[in-house]
Amino acid sequence: MLVKTEGIVLKNMKYKESDGILTVFTRKLGKISVMARGARNSKSQHLAGAQPLCYSDFVLYKGKSMYTLNNVDPIHNHYKLREDLDALSIASFFIELVDTVTIEGQSNNRLFTLFEESLGALERKKGDLSLHILRFLLQFLKYSGYEPYLKGCNQCGTGSSSRWLLNMEEGGLLCQHCQGNSSGIAKPLSKKTIRLANFLMVIDIEDLKELKVHPTLIKELDDVFLRYMMIHLDRTNFKSLDFLSKIRRDY
Ligand SMILES: [Zn+2]
Incomplete structure (x- = not known):
């Protein structure tokens, strides 16, 4: 057949x-x-x-x-990707992520489209490469069924808090009142970072080039969501990520 x-x-x-x-x-x-x-x-x-x-x-x-x-x-x-070390190492990371969650017989149309459009954008090298990685990572989590809940407190539902923690295992935010009732690994997230993460989860790839973000926010998102991804995918060894972190200081 x-x-x-x-x-x-x-x-x-x-x-x-x-x-x-x-x-x-x-x-x-x-x-x-x-x-x-x-x-x-x-x-x-x-x-x-x-x-x-x-x-x-x-x-x-x-x-x-x-x-x-x-x-x-x-x-x-995507021939040009192979001629550019930065873009190629990011694409290799995307490959490792996609390879980890996909299986035979289970199509994932949204993940497929995200993967293809992200490779195309990387090749054209429009916008901040760190934001390309973060957008892919967050939307990848969303389309693979590991979307973090970042709209309000995961326990009491409130949308306002003076400080927020992300409960890594449960994948949701904790407001200042609920932080004491929770166990497991939790990481602080600033309001600005939460807003940016929510935005990156929905932003169109063509609009990414207009976005300018301070490096400290990118670093904060990176630290939290790479760790988050590793916990939910139950995998910490990503060959491409080790290499990527070495060359990333340059852009
Ligand atoms: Zn709460």
């Missing part, structure tokens, strides 16, 4: 001499493994579309244990 779907290649693992096993996040089928015969051969017509980060139309044959590549037609190869 042949299946058609859009997809973005997350990984291309060498298999035998010139074959590749692709990990593809598809719009229709979720994340799947695809056997791409001859796809690592320099003469292969599938070579371009089988590169990590390439966004393509796929035609796949569904076999008993895995999909086999029948045809791949690149829509956007």
